[in-house]
Amino acid sequence: MVRRLDMVLSSIGKKELMALSGLGFIGFLVAHLAGNFTILSGAEALDGYAAKLEALGPLVWVAEAGMVTMALVHVLVGITLVVRNLQARGQRYAMKKSEGGRTIGSRTMWLTGPWILVFVGIHLAQFTFPHKLTEEAPALSKLVAEQLSDPIWAGYYVVTMLILALHVSHGFWSAFQTLGAAPSRSGYLRDTAVLLAFVFGAGFSLLAFMVFNVPDLLK
Numbered sequence: 224m225v226r227r228l229d230m231v232l233s234s235i236g237k238k239e240l241m242a243l244s245g246l247g248f249i250g251f252l253v254a255h256l257a258g259n260f261t262i263l264s265g266a267e268a269l270d271g272y273a274a275k276l277e278a279l280g281p282l283v284w285v286a287e288a289g290m291v292t293m294a295l296v297h298v299l300v301g302i303t304l305v306v307r308n309l310q311a312r313g314q315r316y317a318m319k320k321s322e323g324g325r326t327i328g329s330r331t332m333w334l335t336g337p338w339i340l341v342f343v344g345i346h347l348a349q350f351t352f353p354h355k356l357t358e359e360a361p362a363l364s365k366l367v368a369e370q371l372s373d374p375i376w377a378g379y380y381v382v383t384m385l386i387l388a389l390h391v392s393h394g395f396w397s398a399f400q401t402l403g404a405a406p407s408r409s410g411y412l413r414d415t416a417v418l419l420a421f422v423f424g425a426g427f428s429l430l431a432f433m434v435f436n437v438p439d440l441l442k
Contacts, residue, residue, distance in 0.1 A: 234307070237300045242398035244297040249395060249419065251290060252387075256426045263433060266364035266441045273363040277354075298340060305333055328393030328420075335390040342383045368441040371434040381428045388424030392416050 258276075261268040276283055328335075349370055353360035360366075371377045395416035396409070404412060434440055 234304075237304055238401045240296055240300050241304065242401040244293040244300075245394050245398045247289075247293045248297070249391060252391075252423055256423065259427070259430055262364075262367065262430050262441065266362070266368075269364045269367065269441065270362050273354075294343070298336075301336055326393060328389050328391075329397070331389060332393060335386050338383065338386050339390060342379075364441040368434060371431050372438065374435070377431050377435040380431045384427040384431070385424050387427070388420040391423055392420035395419055 258272055261272045350363065350366055353366065354363070361369075371380065393416070396412035399412050400409070
């Protein structure tokens with residue numbers, strides 16, 4: 224038991240925890256984007272989708288608890304890895320020296336991660352907590368319409384989705400690499416990461432664009 228704990232707390236173990244929790248979030252994003260596309264079908268479809276999720280009861284609570292756990296693991300382990308690498312010869316992410324194969328996504332992970340974390344907190348406060356803390360909260364469609372009809376919030380949302388895409392473009396293939404994916408599959412994983420990044424960035428941004436530019440979409 225102690226030996227297993229030592230393995231988890233080792234540098235390799237922490238990276239594997241980061242990889243697994245990151246892949247878990249990507250799975251959530253796929254489901255979340257698919258559900259959010261009900262926005263294009265109007266207010267009734269979006270509110271109906273939200274009602275179906277709430278009707279799942281305990282299953283939703285378990286899923287939410289799992290997401291919170293993954294978030295804590297991903298953030299806390301990420302912080303420890305960043306601090307460790309900052310201390311290693313005074314190099315951020317131990318990347319001061321020139322390395323081949325570096326991308327914008329990999330170089331900015333330490334910046335895009337905190338940005339996304341702040342957005343998640345705001346997003347929960349805007350759309351999730353009102354329904355959890357009171358039974359008199361407006362319909363989800365009304366909340367979405369109110370927030371994304373504001374040019375500042377709509378712009379912030381789109382910028383964040385592009386930052387999310389940048390984060391995923393490196394995080395996806397890097398996670399599989401950390402978990403021991405064969406080098407021969409590196410090209411395939413990188414291409415898949417780029418595809419996922421595009422789908423998330425374009426998909427979520429499209430929804431914000433439609434709500435902002437079609438005032439009657441969620442009425």
